[in-house]
C-alpha cells in the first residue's frame with residue numbers, strides 16, 4: 120500500500136477479517152496488522168455452529184447473530200453449509216423461548232430423542248468449516264484491495280501512528296493493548312475425527328462445563344466440548360477420550376473414529392463483547408473483541424457496527 124491507509128485493523132481472525140471486508144468494500148484503504156495468519160488464530164479452532172438466536176429481543180447479541188445469519192444465507196461462501204441437526208438438553212421441557220422461530224424447527228418425539236435427553240428438536244443452521252472459510256475471507260479482503268502485514272503492534276499508540284482510525288480485533292490479546300480487566304481466557308479443545316458417515320449435527324445445551332457437540336464437515340467431524348477459565352493450551356488425552364466417549368453415546372459410529380487433530384484454543388471470554396469507539400489523541404480507536412464462545416456467530420453483526428463506528432467517525436457506544 121503506497122498511500123497511507125485510512126484504517127488499520129489489528130488482527131485477522133474472523134472478527135478482524137469480517138470487519139476489514141466491510142471497511143474495504145465500503146471504500147476505505149485498509150491495512151491489517153496481525154501477529155499471526157488466519158490459520159493460526161483462535162478463530163481457526165472454532166467448530167463452528169452459527170445460531171440459534173435465543174437471546175432476548177433487546178440484547179445486541181441477538182441483532183448481531185441475525186446479521187450473521189442473513190449474510191451467510193444471502194452470500195454463499197466456501198466452508199459454509201446449511202445443515203439440519205439436533206439441539207438437545209437433559210431436562211424435559213427445556214425448549215428455550217423463540218426456538219420455534221428458528222429455521223426448520225421441529226420438536227423430536229420420545230422415540231427420536233437420544234437417550235438421557237428430555238428436550239430435543241431439529242433445526243437448520245449454518246455450519247462453518249473455519250480453515251476453509253477464513254482462507255476465503257482473506258482472499259476476499261485482498262481481492263478488494265486490502266493489504267495484510269504479519270507484524271503485531273506493541274500498543275494502540277503505535278497503531279495510531281499507522282492510520283487515523285484503528286480497529287482493535289485482537290481477541291484475547293486485547294488485554295495486552297487495553298486495560299480491560301473483564302477479558303479472560305476460556306480454554307477449549309478442538310477434537311477432529313475422520314467422518315464415519317455422519318451428516319446431521321448435534322449440540323447439547325447448556326455448554327458448561329462439558330457437553331457433547333458433533334459437527335460434520337464432509338470428510339471430518341469436529342467434536343466438543345469443554346470450557347474452563349484457564350491459560351493452558353496443552354492437549355489433554357484424558358479430555359480427548361472423555362469428549363469422544365460422550366459424543367459416541369449420541370452417535371455410536373464415533374466410537375472407533377480416528378482422531379486426526381487435537382488442538383486447544385483460548386476463547387476471548389468477556390461478559391459481553393466490546394464493540395465501542397473512543398478517541399485516543401487524534402486517533403479514533405474502535406474496539407471489536409471479547410466474543411467468548413460466539414465470535415463466528417456474532418462476526419458479521421459486530422463487523423457491521425464496528426465498521427459504521429470507524430467510517431462514521433462517531434464515538435457513541437453500541438455495546439460495552
Ligand SMILES: Cc1cc2nc3c(=O)[nH]c(=O)nc-3n(C[C@H](O)[C@H](O)[C@H](O)COP(=O)(O)OP(=O)(O)OC[C@H]3O[C@@H](n4cnc5c(N)ncnc54)[C@H](O)[C@@H]3O)c2cc1C
Nearest residue numbers: 130131132134155162166167168272290384413414415416
Ligand atoms: C474449541 C473452540 C470452539 C469454538 N466454537 C465456536 C462456535 O461453534 N461458534 C462460534 O461462534 N464461536 C466458537 N468459538 C469461539 C470463537 O473461536 C472466538 O469467539 C473467535 O475466534 C474470536 O475471534 P477473533 O477474531 O475476535 O479473535 P482471534 O481469532 O483470536 O484473532 C485475534 C487476531 O489478533 C491478532 N493479534 C494478537 N495480538 C496482536 C497485536 N499485538 N497486533 C496485531 N494483531 C494481533 C492475532 O494474531 C489474530 O490474528 C470456539 C472457540 C474454541 C476455542
